Amino acid sequence: MNSREYILAKIAEKNKSLQFDYPEYNFEYSSIVDPIQSFCASLELVGGKSILVENSKRLSISIKNTDVFKNAKEIASLYKNITGNIELSLSENPHSLKNLDLMIVEVELGVAENGAVWIDTTDMKNRICLFICQHLIFVLKKESIVSNMQQAYNKLNFSKIKNGYFISGPSKTADIEQSLVIGAQGARSCTVFIY
Amino acid sequence: MKTHSVEASKFTSNPERVHWHDKALWFVREKRDKASRRIDEWEELRKTASQIKLHTIANLDKYLTEFEANAQANGIIVHWALDANEHNQIVYDILQKKNVKKLVKSKSMLTEECGLNPFLETRGIEVIDTDLGERIVQLRKEHPSHIVLPAIHLKKEEVGQLFEKYLGTEKENSDPTYLTEAARGHLREKFLEADAGLTGVNFAIAETGGFVVCTNEGNADLGNSLPDLHIACMGIEKLIPKVNDLSVFLRLLAASATGQVITTYSSHFMKPKIGQELHIVLVDNGRSNIIGEEEFYRALSCIRCGACINTCPVYRRSGGHSYSYIIPGPIGTVLGPHRGMNEHNSLAFASTLCGSCSDVCPVKINIHEQIFYWRQRIVQSIPQPILKSLSMKLTSYLFQSPTLYKIGTKFAKFALSVLPSSLVKKLVKPWSQHREIPKIANKSFKEMYEEEKK
Numbered sequence: 001m002n003s004r005e006y007i008l009a010k011i012a013e014k015n016k017s018l019q020f021d022y023p024e025y026n027f028e029y030s031s032i033v034d035p036i037q038s039f040c041a042s043l044e045l046v047g048g049k050s051i052l053v054e055n056s057k058r059l060s061i062s063i064k065n066t067d068v069f070k071n072a073k074e075i076a077s078l079y080k081n082i083t084g085n086i087e088l089s090l091s092e093n094p095h096s097l098k099n100l101d102l103m104i105v106e107v108e109l110g111v112a113e114n115g116a117v118w119i120d121t122t123d124m125k126n127r128i129c130l131f132i133c134q135h136l137i138f139v140l141k142k143e144s145i146v147s148n149m150q151q152a153y154n155k156l157n158f159s160k161i162k163n164g165y166f167i168s169g170p171s172k173t174a175d176i177e178q179s180l181v182i183g184a185q186g187a188r189s190c191t192v193f194i195y
Numbered sequence: 196m197k198t199h200s201v202e203a204s205k206f207t208s209n210p211e212r213v214h215w216h217d218k219a220l221w222f223v224r225e226k227r228d229k230a231s232r233r234i235d236e237w238e239e240l241r242k243t244a245s246q247i248k249l250h251t252i253a254n255l256d257k258y259l260t261e262f263e264a265n266a267q268a269n270g271i272i273v274h275w276a277l278d279a280n281e282h283n284q285i286v287y288d289i290l291q292k293k294n295v296k297k298l299v300k301s302k303s304m305l306t307e308e309c310g311l312n313p314f315l316e317t318r319g320i321e322v323i324d325t326d327l328g329e330r331i332v333q334l335r336k337e338h339p340s341h342i343v344l345p346a347i348h349l350k351k352e353e354v355g356q357l358f359e360k361y362l363g364t365e366k367e368n369s370d371p372t373y374l375t376e377a378a379r380g381h382l383r384e385k386f387l388e389a390d391a392g393l394t395g396v397n398f399a400i401a402e403t404g405g406f407v408v409c410t411n412e413g414n415a416d417l418g419n420s421l422p423d424l425h426i427a428c429m430g431i432e433k434l435i436p437k438v439n440d441l442s443v444f445l446r447l448l449a450a451s452a453t454g455q456v457i458t459t460y461s462s463h464f465m466k467p468k469i470g471q472e473l474h475i476v477l478v479d480n481g482r483s484n485i486i487g488e489e490e491f492y493r494a495l496s497c498i499r500c501g502a503c504i505n506t507c508p509v510y511r512r513s514g515g516h517s518y519s520y521i522i523p524g525p526i527g528t529v530l531g532p533h534r535g536m537n538e539h540n541s542l543a544f545a546s547t548l549c550g551s552c553s554d555v556c557p558v559k560i561n562i563h564e565q566i567f568y569w570r571q572r573i574v575q576s577i578p579q580p581i582l583k584s585l586s587m588k589l590t591s592y593l594f595q596s597p598t599l600y601k602i603g604t605k606f607a608k609f610a611l612s613v614l615p616s617s618l619v620k621k622l623v624k625p626w627s628q629h630r631e632i633p634k635i636a637n638k639s640f641k642e643m644y645e646e647e648k649k
Contacts, residue, residue: 004275007431007479011256014487018253022436023246027443031235042456094421095387113234113446114457127468128420131413131460149457150442158403158438162269163468166445166461171413174453175328175344177351178219179371184327185379186413186459 028154030147035112036194039145043115046169047182048190056195059139063104068135068189072101076129079106079139094128103133103187110145110192111152116168117192118152122161130165136187138167140194196519196538199545200625203513217511219347224505226454227555233456234446244443245559248496251434252486258401258434259477265404266475269466274476279309282478286311286393286426287318289474293424295320295390301408301415302326303395304342304499305430305478307521323385325414327378334361340515342522343452343501348514382414392418396429396475397498398444402437405465406475409448409458416462423471427464431477432495444498447557451500481533490568494529496558503552503562509545518542525552529565532573540577543569608635 001009032038040050053059060081063069075084076097082104091097109118117138121127130136146152156164171186183189207213231237251258263273274289276282282305290298298320300306312322312333324333328345332338334357339345346354355369364377394415399406406427408415419425435444441461449455467473486492504510504524515523519539520531528546531539543566552562578584593603611619612635620627638646 002275003277003281003479006277007275007477007483008256008259010479010483011259011431011486014483015253015255018249018486018492020246020249020253022250023243025239025243025443027236027240027243027446046456046459098383098387116457116461125469128417131416131420148442149446150439153439153442156438158405158465161463162405162465164463165416166457168457168459171411171459173327173375173412175326175331175346176354176371176374177349178222178344178347179351181372181375183379184375184412184414185325185382185417 027148027150030113030151032112032147035145035147036142038112038147039110039115039192039194041115042111042113043169043190043192046115047172048115048169048192050192050194053193053195059193059195063137063139063193066137066191068102068137068191072135074100075102075104076100076133077104078124079104079137088129089125091126094126094132097126097129097132100129100133102135102137103129104137104139105130106139108144109152109155110140110194111147111149111166112145113148114166114168115192116166118156118164118166120161120164122163124163127163130167131186134188136167136170136190138190138192140192142194145194197517197541199513199517199519199541202517202519203545206514206517207512213512215350216348216514220505220511223344223453224502224555227451227502227505228454230450230454230456234450240443240447241557241559244447244498244557245496247435247440247443248498248558249493251436252432252492252495255431255434255486258436259431261401262399262404262434263477265402267404269404270473271404271466272472272474274474276476276478276480278480279478282309282428282476282480283311283314285476286428287315287320289424289426290315290320290391293391293472295424297321297323297385297389298391298393299323299325299385299389299414299418299422300329300393301395301410301418302329302345303393303428304522305395305428306393307339309428309478309480311428323382323389325382325385325412325418326410327375327382327412327414330378330382331357338516338521340523341501341504342499343504348516383417386414386417386421389418389422391422391424391426392420393426393428394419396427396433397448398441399429399434399475400436400438400441401434403465405438405463406433407441407445408462408464409445409460410462411455411459413460416460419464420468425464425467425471425473427473427475429475429477431479431482432497448498448500451502451555451557485533491529491533491565493560494526494562494565496560497526497530498558499526500557502555502557506551506555508547508549508551513545517545525562525566526560529560529562529569532569536573536576540573543567543573604639608639611635 077084107117173184351369358364510524528542550563
């Protein structure tokens with residue numbers, strides 16, 4: 001008997017008398033009245049920044065006007081209206097992205113209660129770009145902001161998704177005497193442009 | 196063999212340090228409270244999470260097979276480890292096959308439980324713990340003192356000195372931002388040099404065969420996205436039935452752990468990235484036995500948030516290194532003795548049974564009750580100090596007879612009034628070490644009651 005069989009047999013023996021039903025639950029309801037405003041507040045709480053752009057035509061210009069864009073030497077973009085100088089799909093080796101300054105991603109979902117955006121990386125070449133970059137910029141449609149995590153998971157199709165991330169704000173740590181440091185090992189800043 | 200009271204006395208020999216540690220942990224507890232109040236349905240979430248976990252335990256074999264089938268269909272290689280040694284051997288074999296010399300790891304209490312690091316290091320593999328707190332304790336050659344905040348027992352000056360020695364930082368610079376920046380550079384080098392990345396697993400989902408890793412720093416994802424080998428290690432109890440269950444657990448985990456609404460990264464893995472091998476090691480190491488324990492199986496619901504540790508008045512004032520088990524605090528106290536009642540026999544007694552742990556547990560484990568059950572088990576199985584067992588027997592005998600009780604208390608009152616307090620203190624050491632002998636009232640409650648009645 002190999003370990004797998006042994007373990008499964010042991011569990012089946014031990015939990016024979018346990019009876020607990022799977023609970024019915026629904027946490028879709030949220031008391032949040034203004035998801036956009038709530039998203040911005042949540043994002044700020046986690047050390048991120050939100051920029052509302054009324055006119056989507058000005059979006060690219062707004063992004064290019066940010067300090068992180070202006071100061072970036074290497075920029076990669078998965079936002080259709082901005083071309084970076086680093087082409088992700090051409091980077092054979094994730095290591096070649098080690099000097100990536102700025103990563104711009106158009107995202108499909110934002111969650112108001114925690115300021116997180118969802119990125120589906122199932123078909124993304126070099127997902128390392130999200131973590132190795134110094135700064136993150138996300139582009140998010142107003143209508144794509146839901147209120148809470150149940151609403152978010154309702155929208156995600158996990159029969160298709162094979163890899164993805166909720167990212168809420170910049171990387172952080174409080175491991176040194178509980179002092180919060182924004183910009184730990186991943187992105188130092190996280191800006192979400194909402195249009 | 197570590198005894199909590201002996202180890203704790205080392206910690207408490209520095210009262211200023213104790214107060215500092217106590218305040219630091221209580222601060223985290225308060226952050227948890229604030230976060231929990233932000234969600235109206237917090238208590239409903241706890242109840243649901245508890246039910247999901249109990250249902251999973253009751254059907255764990257079914258969900259594990261479902262998980263395995265779905266994971267394998269997506270190209271994840273699934274391994275089963277009966278015990279710690281098999282887990283270590285499996286990980287080593289995977290690494291050996293790919294000629295791995297440098298491994299980067301993100302936080303995994305399971306690998307601490309199995310002793311993975313020393314196992315690999317003696318076989319010539321360099322292991323770098325990449326979570327900042329874990330790297331700090333790794334450089335200090337210590338164990339983490341908390342499952343979420345590994346270096347909570349250290350002051351920034353101590354980290355400064357450590358980094359000066361190992362990372363070449365400026366002398367006497369203990370600014371956390373400066374030190375974190377130094378670690379960032381140091382660890383990025385390690386990520387780029389690594390041949391493989393190993394992570395823990397916060398939740399494994401039976402429905403999809405995928406798993407989720409929740410982190411703040413970015414180290415887990417740097418570690419598993421650069422090399423072409425990712426190994427994930429998990430205790431079998433980390434399973435949950437459905438993807439949607441994440442909407443419950445992800446709202447409870449970070450809030451309970453650190454008071455955050457969510458961790459920076461909630462990384463979902465269902466299949467290996469192109470060109471990468473993705474392995475998952477399912478570890479039993481005694482968990483299947485616990486399922487059969489009526490008093491204790493609920494502890495398998497644990498999602499390793501550390502809320503119980505933060506709130507525990509004893510942990511706060513004694514620190515993680517006072518505990519004989521790798522996981523300290525209340526949950527460590529109820530998990531540890533399964534590994535060896537003798538080795539961990541002091542833990543259940545390092546508790547006031549205040550129940551604060553059970554109050555903050557996001558999955559509603561009855562931790563303080565399990566601590567009490569362990570006391571009963573330990574006392575029945577392990578010979579207790581003669582003074583303790585004799586005095587318990589005597590007291591029990593006395594309490595069973597109203598007459599003897601009356602005589603006994605009258606005698607005690609007399610004795611306490613004539614004996615010098617220094618002698619009395621000697622008789623009831625160690626209880627009296629930090630306590631004064633209480634003043635005895637003139638009349639007992641019974642006497643007063645009888646008088647009132649007349």
